[in-house]
Amino acid sequence: MIATRGLVVRYPGAARPVLDGVDLDLRAGEHVLLLGGSGGGKSTLLRVLAGVVPRVVDADVSGGVEVAGRALPTDHADPATGYLTQDPADQLVLPTVRDEVAFGLENRAVPASEIGPRVEAALRAVNAAHLIDRRTGDLSGGEGQRVGLAATLVTDPQVLLLDEPTSLLDPAAARGVAAAVATGRTRQRASVLVEHRLDELPDLPPRTVVLGDDGRVAADGPTARVLHEHAARLAALGLSLPLAAELRAAGVASLHALTAADDDAGPGTDRASSAPVVLRARGVHVRRDGRDGLHDVDLDVRAGRVTAVVGPNGSGKSTLLLALAGLVAATGSVVGGTVGSVFQRPEHQLLARTVRDEVAWGPRRARRADVDALVEATLGRYALDGLADHDPFRLSGGQQRRLSLAAAAVCGHDVLLADEPTFGQDRRTTLACGDALRALADEGRGVVVVTHDLRLVAELADDVVVLRAGRVVARGTVPTVLADDRVLAEAGLVVPPAVAAAVATGRPVRTVLRALRAATALSAVRSADGRPPTLATVDR
Numbered sequence: 001m002i003a004t005r006g007l008v009v010r011y012p013g014a015a016r017p018v019l020d021g022v023d024l025d026l027r028a029g030e031h032v033l034l035l036g037g038s039g040g041g042k043s044t045l046l047r048v049l050a051g052v053v054p055r056v057v058d059a060d061v062s063g064g065v066e067v068a069g070r071a072l073p074t075d076h077a078d079p080a081t082g083y084l085t086q087d088p089a090d091q092l093v094l095p096t097v098r099d100e101v102a103f104g105l106e107n108r109a110v111p112a113s114e115i116g117p118r119v120e121a122a123l124r125a126v127n128a129a130h131l132i133d134r135r136t137g138d139l140s141g142g143e144g145q146r147v148g149l150a151a152t153l154v155t156d157p158q159v160l161l162l163d164e165p166t167s168l169l170d171p172a173a174a175r176g177v178a179a180a181v182a183t184g185r186t187r188q189r190a191s192v193l194v195e196h197r198l199d200e201l202p203d204l205p206p207r208t209v210v211l212g213d214d215g216r217v218a219a220d221g222p223t224a225r226v227l228h229e230h231a232a233r234l235a236a237l238g239l240s241l242p243l244a245a246e247l248r249a250a251g252v253a254s255l256h257a258l259t260a261a262d263d264d265a266g267p268g269t270d271r272a273s274s275a276p277v278v279l280r281a282r283g284v285h286v287r288r289d290g291r292d293g294l295h296d297v298d299l300d301v302r303a304g305r306v307t308a309v310v311g312p313n314g315s316g317k318s319t320l321l322l323a324l325a326g327l328v329a330a331t332g333s334v335v336g337g338t339v340g341s342v343f344q345r346p347e348h349q350l351l352a353r354t355v356r357d358e359v360a361w362g363p364r365r366a367r368r369a370d371v372d373a374l375v376e377a378t379l380g381r382y383a384l385d386g387l388a389d390h391d392p393f394r395l396s397g398g399q400q401r402r403l404s405l406a407a408a409a410v411c412g413h414d415v416l417l418a419d420e421p422t423f424g425q426d427r428r429t430t431l432a433c434g435d436a437l438r439a440l441a442d443e444g445r446g447v448v449v450v451t452h453d454l455r456l457v458a459e460l461a462d463d464v465v466v467l468r469a470g471r472v473v474a475r476g477t478v479p480t481v482l483a484d485d486r487v488l489a490e491a492g493l494v495v496p497p498a499v500a501a502a503v504a505t506g507r508p509v510r511t512v513l514r515a516l517r518a519a520t521a522l523s524a525v526r527s528a529d530g531r532p533p534t535l536a537t538v539d540r
Contacts, residue, residue, distance in 0.1 A: 001159055001190035002026040002049060006063035009044055009053060011394055018044050020215035021063075028158075029187040033204050033223055034194045036211035037238045038383075038398035038426045042194045043086055045211070046161045048072070049192065050083035068158050079108060082157030086164050086194075086397045086424060087345065088148030092136045097123070097147050100136055104155040122154035123147075125180045127173060138289055141168040141344050141420065142313030142452075149177060153184055160184065160191035167423050168344075170312045170452050171200055172492035178203055196426060198227075198242045199455075199496050213237065232523050238428025243497040250519035255501045258515040275302035278446040279336030279415045284323050286316075286330045286470075293319040294470045296332065301415055301446035306437060308457040308478075309450045311467035312492040317450040318344055320467065321417045324448065337414025337446075344419040344450075346404035347393065355379070355395070356388040358403055362411035374410060381439070382406040383432040398424035405433060415446040422453055431517065434460045458482060458499045458509050459517075466491050479509065 007022040018041045026032060036042045047053040054061050055073050065072040068080040085091055094100045101119045110118070123129045128146040131139065139147060145168045152160070165181060166174035174197060182203040185191060193205055208226040212218035218237070219230050227234070227245040234241055235249035252258055279301035286294040294316045301307060301324075309317050322328040325341045343349055352358040359378050363371045379385055382402045387395065392403055405421050418437065422430040430453070438460055441447045451457060457464060457478060464481040466474040474487040481487065482495065482503065495503070502512040 001028050001030070001068055002192070003066045004048075004063060005065075007045075007048065007065060008060075008062045009041070009048060010060045012058060012060075013389075013391070013394075017215050019048075019211075022211075022215070022217060024209065024217070026190040026192070028190055030207060031185045031189075031191045031205040032193070033208045034192050034211070035208060035234070035239055036426075037213055038424065038429045039396040040211050040213060040237075041215050042211060043163055043396060046083065046163050046192060046194060049159070050081055050161050051077055052083070078159075079155070080158040081161065082152040082155060082159070083161045084148055084152045084163060084165055086167070088145045088168075089141070089345065091148055091151075092139075092144055095135055095137070097128075097131045097134050097136060097139075100147060101151045101154050104151060108155060118154055119150075122150040125153065125183070126150045127176045127180075135289070138291070140314045140318060142170060142173060145169060146173065146177060146313075149180070153180070158189055160189055162191065163194045164196065164424060165193070166195065166197055166201065168313070168420065168452070170492050171454065171494035171496070173313055174200060174452070175202070175494065196240050196424075198240055199246070199498055200494070210234065210237070210239075235427075235520050235523065236525075238426045240427040240430070243501060246498065246516065246520060249523050250516055251523050252519060255498075255505050255512055255516060258512060258519060275304050277301065277336065278303045279324065279334065279339065281324060281332065281334045283332035284320070284330050284334065285332055286319050286323055286328055288319070288328070292470055294323060294330070297323075297467075297470075297472055299324070299465060299472075301336070301448055302463075303414075303444050303446055304441055305462040306441045306447040306449060306460055307463045307465060308461035309448060309465045309467060310452070310454070310457065310491070310493060311473075315467040315491075316470040317467055318419050319470075321419050321448065321450055324415075325417055339415045339417060340408040340411050340413035342405050342408045342416070342418040342421060344423070346397075346400040349404055349407070350392045350400065353391060354388065355384060355390050355392055355403055358392050358407050359384075359410055361407060366411070378406050378410050381432070381436050382409075383429050396424070398426070398429055401425065402429060402433060405436070409436065409440055413445070415448065416440055417448045419450045420452070421449060422451065422456055430456065454482070454493060455496045455499050455513070458502070459513050466493070482509065 004022055004024045007019055008017050009019040010017040034042050049067050051072055053059050070078055092100055094103055101122055102115050105115045123132055126146045126149050149165050166177050178201040204223050206223055208223040210219040219226050231245040231249040277300045281299040284294055284297045311317055323330040324334055325339050351361055359375045360371050363374055401424055421433050437447050461478050464478055468491050502509045505512050
């Protein structure tokens, strides 16, 4: 069903190929998990298999590619291939959800009597039946992701290519979508899944292929064996791993075996009421397109603290950030200092033709004297080293995300609002983004982060606000909210295994997760040096 031989892909102006000599074979009935670091070529490989590169996206491609019996590239898309892009908004083209999901069936001349039932079944499979009469332009990122997946699955393709289908979903929805994807693994179909949320998704494809930083295949084999035998190497590549594999990479048998220098619960848990308020919202109410997006929300953003806003898809999280930034009509009041925003779709705020100029845009207009030094330091902080002269619009989704975050953070606003800042990131770049946001708070700024990643919340945030149906249903410090099983369940928030295991130790969660991070990093360095890490066998 899928065969590549010596596949090499180089984008215009790139110093080296993003894929370099990739050989891959998939038969009908084979299902592959494709892993690799941010910017490591995963999305490029899917685009080649879907015919998007080089037919739509310009690149030099050499080697052989065959998908569903057709040699690529061709002048036309293959109806036997279903492709979900990393950002589903890129492929939502019709005004309503019903029309969007029906579009592929209509193009294939499916009898009209069959289209309605198949559309409804596809939406039910991804837990999106309630969206059938909604306008696609009004969907949240996660809702759009589910609709895009339904539109991909509804045609029953022979080859299924999925680029992070759960990245914008709340944990409960992600598990539901993962189950739908697993159900779609048939003996007649071949599929390739790119995914970062390995610790949260219980049903992974049986085979795993890993792309290394050099654009070559670094590992290929049964998923359980690859994750077990190559754990330290995968950690060295910066990948997120299931808890068992991460423990192996860290060289410990359980989180109880980790030791830390101290049990500091993290910055500021006892200073919530004393930190000055840099942005105050009272009674914020947003009504858009006949629907209430927010209901009388109150929020204090405090200097030196990170506030995480969590909740199910469509609960109003992004709308709240837009209201705080004054970018959507709202009643109530928002007063305070200057505000910088990072949108959910980074390409909406990219302005320049090089990464360096993008980061320098704000400081240059502020007439800062130290722009060059500031830009270089910022590129390093956001893991953008080596990309200074690249075109922002040719970066991977994860690289664009970090660039938009860097360009907003460098402007020095009193408050930074970040909508899903780690969407599309591997573990290494997620940590880089988290560290950078933490540093902004430690400088005295207020930071508000919308995220579905509860591990990021546990590692980064001081305070949590839980939204549901546009209303605040809970708020408090991170330890308090993570310990409230009722609130988490009602909001569809499933605590990741690593966080649950850290809570079970009885020690401060952030301390335990820091210790796990440190141990994994040390083991990754040893693996990169060729020294095999040791596995602790005693659970202390």
